[in-house]
Amino acid sequence: MTAHDWQLTEALYERLMMITFMNSSDSEEEACNERTSLISAESPPAASYQDGLQAPEAAETQTYRKRHTGGSCSPSDADSGNSDSGLPVRDIAVDNKEEEELTLKYGAKHVIMLFVPVTLCMIVVVATIKSVRFYTEKNGQFEVLKTYNVAMDYPTLFFVIWNFGAVGMICIHWKGPLHLQQAYLIMISALMALVFIKYLPEWSAWVILGAISIYDLIAVLCPRGPLRMLVETAQERNEPIFPALIYSSAMVWTVGMAKPDSASRDLTQQTWDSAEDMREINDNPAYVESEISEARSPAPTHPTTSLIEELEEEERGVKLGLGDFIFYSVLVGKAAATASGDWNTTLACFVAILIGLCLTLLLLAVFKKALPALPISITFGLVFYFSTDNLVRPFMDTLASHQLYI
Amino acid sequence: MGATVFFGCTFVAFGPAFSLFLLTVAGDPLRIIILVAGAFFWLVSLLLASLIWFISVQLSDREDSRLQYGLLVFGAAVSVLLQEAFRFAYFKLLKKADEGLATLSEDGQSPISLKQMAYVSGLSFGIISGVFSVINILADSIGPGIVGIHGDSPYYFITSAFLTMAVVFLHTFWGVIFFDACERRRYWSLALVVASHLITSGLTFLNPWYQASLVPIYIITISMGVWAFFTAGGSLHNVLTCLSCKQEEENRVMLYSALQVPVED
Numbered sequence: 071m072t073a074h075d076w077q078l079t080e081a082l083y084e085r086l087m088m089i090t091f092m093n094s095s096d097s098e099e100e101a102c103n104e105r106t107s108l109i110s111a112e113s114p115p116a117a118s119y120q121d122g123l124q125a126p127e128a129a130e131t132q133t134y135r136k137r138h139t140g141g142s143c144s145p146s147d148a149d150s151g152n153s154d155s156g157l158p159v160r161d162i163a164v165d166n167k168e169e170e171e172l173t174l175k176y177g178a179k180h181v182i183m184l185f186v187p188v189t190l191c192m193i194v195v196v197a198t199i200k201s202v203r204f205y206t207e208k209n210g211q212f213e214v215l216k217t218y219n220v221a222m223d224y225p226t227l228f229f230v231i232w233n234f235g236a237v238g239m240i241c242i243h244w245k246g247p248l249h250l251q252q253a254y255l256i257m258i259s260a261l262m263a264l265v266f267i268k269y270l271p272e273w274s275a276w277v278i279l280g281a282i283s284i285y286d287l288i289a290v291l292c293p294r295g296p297l298r299m300l301v302e303t304a305q306e307r308n309e310p311i312f313p314a315l316i317y318s319s320a321m322v323w324t325v326g327m328a329k330p331d332s333a334s335r336d337l338t339q340q341t342w343d344s345a346e347d348m349r350e351i352n353d354n355p356a357y358v359e360s361e362i363s364e365a366r367s368p369a370p371t372h373p374t375t376s377l378i379e380e381l382e383e384e385e386r387g388v389k390l391g392l393g394d395f396i397f398y399s400v401l402v403g404k405a406a407a408t409a410s411g412d413w414n415t416t417l418a419c420f421v422a423i424l425i426g427l428c429l430t431l432l433l434l435a436v437f438k439k440a441l442p443a444l445p446i447s448i449t450f451g452l453v454f455y456f457s458t459d460n461l462v463r464p465f466m467d468t469l470a471s472h473q474l475y476i
Numbered sequence: 477m478g479a480t481v482f483f484g485c486t487f488v489a490f491g492p493a494f495s496l497f498l499l500t501v502a503g504d505p506l507r508i509i510i511l512v513a514g515a516f517f518w519l520v521s522l523l524l525a526s527l528i529w530f531i532s533v534q535l536s537d538r539e540d541s542r543l544q545y546g547l548l549v550f551g552a553a554v555s556v557l558l559q560e561a562f563r564f565a566y567f568k569l570l571k572k573a574d575e576g577l578a579t580l581s582e583d584g585q586s587p588i589s590l591k592q593m594a595y596v597s598g599l600s601f602g603i604i605s606g607v608f609s610v611i612n613i614l615a616d617s618i619g620p621g622i623v624g625i626h627g628d629s630p631y632y633f634i635t636s637a638f639l640t641m642a643v644v645f646l647h648t649f650w651g652v653i654f655f656d657a658c659e660r661r662r663y664w665s666l667a668l669v670v671a672s673h674l675i676t677s678g679l680t681f682l683n684p685w686y687q688a689s690l691v692p693i694y695i696i697t698i699s700m701g702v703w704a705f706f707t708a709g710g711s712l713h714n715v716l717t718c719l720s721c722k723q724e725e726e727n728r729v730m731l732y733s734a735l736q737v738p739v740e741d
Contacts, residue, residue: 178505185508413611418519421604425516428509454519461526466608468548473632473683475609475639475676476525476555 180388181431183319185424187256191395192420194260195403199267242314255317259392263399267407275404279397279448286442301440317395320387388431394443398423401451409459414466418458422450482618485637489610493603493644500595506588507596514566514600521562522608525555549681556677559601560670563651566597567658590659591652591708598651602644610640629684638690639680642697646676649697649704656707672696 238254240246266275289297304310402419409415426447434441469476501507529551536543570593577586617633624630650669657665676696682689 178509182505182508185512413615414608417604417607417611421512421515421519424512428512454523457523457527461530462522462608465522465526465529465551466612469552470609470613472545472548473636473639473680474548474552475643475680476522476552476559476605 177431177435180319181428183388184390184427184431187252187317187319187390188395188398188424188427189420191256191259191263191399192402192423194256195263195267195399196406196416198260198264199403199407248318248320252317252319255314255392256395259317259395260399262392262396263403266396266400267403272408275400276452279401280452282397283442283445283448286444290440290442297442298440315392316389317392318387318389390443394447397444398427398447398451401448401455405455405459409455410463412459412463414463415455415458418454418462419451422454423447426450478618481633482614485610485617485633486614488634488637489606489614489640490603490644492641493599493606496599496648497603501599504588507592510570510588510593510596511600511603513569514597515604517562517566518559518601518604521558522555525551525558528554552677553674556673557670559605560654560673563597563601563654564658567594567655570597570655590655594652594655595648595708596651597655598648599644601651602647605647606640606644609643610636629686631684631686635683635686635690639693642690642693643676645697646673646693646700649700652704653700653707672700 237246237250238258241251242254270278286297289295290301292298401423402416405419406413406416426449427443430441430443430446433446497511501511529547532547532550533544536547538544571590574586574588574590574593577588578584581587613633613636623632629635650673653665654669657663657669676693679689679693
């Protein structure tokens with residue numbers, strides 16, 4: 071089991087931990103690229119671009135952007151022209167600050183879409199570490215049964231594990247409900263993190279965390295960095311990502327839809343299928359990106375365009391490499407395991423990682439290209455771990471012993 | 477001892493915070509981000525205060541217990557001042573973010589108001605402060621042990637839980653008042669908030685004389701709550717209106733539909 075884990079680890083090392091932003095300029099050249107940017111196009115469309123602050127043009131461009139980011143193959147100006155969602159007067163030449171804030175408004179949802187799985191993964195890891203004393207025993211699986219005093223026979227165990235694995239293979243590599251796939255990815259990330267925490271010696275884990283953050287930074291940002299070249303090749307070839315190495319949060323909201331239910335259901339069904347299609351031909355390294363899940367559907371047939379825009383905005387998902395999950399969980403898990411039983415350190419690392427993720431997503435919105443997800447979070451996490459363990463813990467313990475509150 | 481005490485104290489300490497979180501923050505992603513960022517700011521302030529305390533302890537005589545206690549008092553005071561300073565820094569950051577959101581939104585108004593941000597940031601400071609104060613105590617309350625076996629108070633857990641609840645509420649109220657005071661440049665309000673924080677922290681030094689510490693702290697909490705309520709724009713009229721809100725709304729609906737007709741023409 072260990073050798074296999076290490077092979078998987080090497081594969082992960084090579085491919086993971088990137089965040090990227092597909093420029094919609096790429097999708098302008100390729101007709102049907104389902105991965106388009108979270109923010110509007112960098113270069114506004116020439117046909118409808120006009121200086122000045124007229125509301126229809128603004129609405130047009132806005133709609134064009136939203137349709138464009140909706141990934142539709144042919145954003146026709148006729149369609150854009152018809153949509154008059156009554157947007158107020160706005161300067162068309164948006165600068166970076168505005169785009170950044172636009173992402174802040176739409177991007178808050180995506181940050182939460184990543185907060186939730188990262189938090190879940192960490193909770194699983196910390197709960198397992200605190201309850202099972204995993205790292206002191208050889209075989210963790212039976213340890214769980216012993217800890218909870220559950221009687222289990224081999225056939226049942228075999229049956230359960232076999233089904234667990236089979237369903238996981240099906241729903242990750244083929245089709246399956248989105249939530250089930252996400253749950254599986256979180257579970258395997260948590261298991262992988264537990265393997266790291268258990269088998270890596272004390273200081274090796276910290277050094278590896280630091281080194282891999284630096285490697286991530288170099289590999290993604292340097293012009294000849296391997297991960298960057300991989301991402302660019304994937305963008306050129308329009309190849310999607312290997313599904314088992316990336317967590318996708320593409321979801322569809324149908325709340326607040328005033329149109330007839332059948333139309334909305336058709337649209338969501340299309341979006342879900344296209345999301346699954348996209349996942350099954352994925353072959354590329356994992357990286358965080360924003361994608362539009364409803365890629366293939368043509369312009370819907372219902373009259374109100376503003377609802378389409380709303381649906382398109384709501385459907386943008388975001389992706390995060392599983393390696394990021396794993397190393398975040400390793401950091402928090404080690405904080406839970408080795409920080410002398412202190413919960414403050416664990417929580418401080420948790421908050422630090424979440425803030426790092428938030429900042430990384432903000433930078434993603436600003437720079438709009440592939441970004442590594444590890445460095446900021448791991449740096450904050452490490453700083454907070456060592457400082458909380460050595461400085462804050464004695465302070466809080468001394469205060470608590472006198473029942474003082476600050 | 478055991479699970480009863482653990483669950484009881486956890487719910488006493490964090491019940492209000494959890495309910496407030498679920499009802500007001502959990503539904504809005506922007507508020508969750510503000511919550512986590514607020515927790516981060518509080519953590520940084522605690523880090524700096526711990527650093528100062530740690531350095532002062534290292535440089536001092538470890539054997540002198542009075543000196544150590546004095547250094548602890550000093551560390552607590554520094555921590556309070558740093559918390560308020562970081563609250564101010566967070567106010568500045570949120571103000572900038574608010575302006576950015578406002579310029580970018582469709583109708584020129586930001587999706588979240590400064591008062592809502594004040595409330596969420598206060599809640600975040602309260603939650604993280606309460607958690608850091610009490611989580612290790614709660615973890616210890618599960619395990620085997622006898623409280624106060626060396627002559628300390630046997631009510632340690634439950635009073636800690638109530639103190640934590642007060643701290644959560646206090647930070648929330650302080651957040652509202654503080655942001656409003658910064659916005660309107662009422663420096664005496666600011667000074668009063670900082671002073672009340674120092675007083676609250678100082679009152680905990682009277683533990684385990686709980687009558688002298690818990691009761692005044694709760695009095696301060698309630699008065700801060702009333703002050704924050706009026707600062708946020710509440711009034712007795714609002715409360716009464718809210719309690720009898722159903723009748724009012726119907727009247728308004730009829731008025732609105734009456735107004736609609738000429739517009740469609």
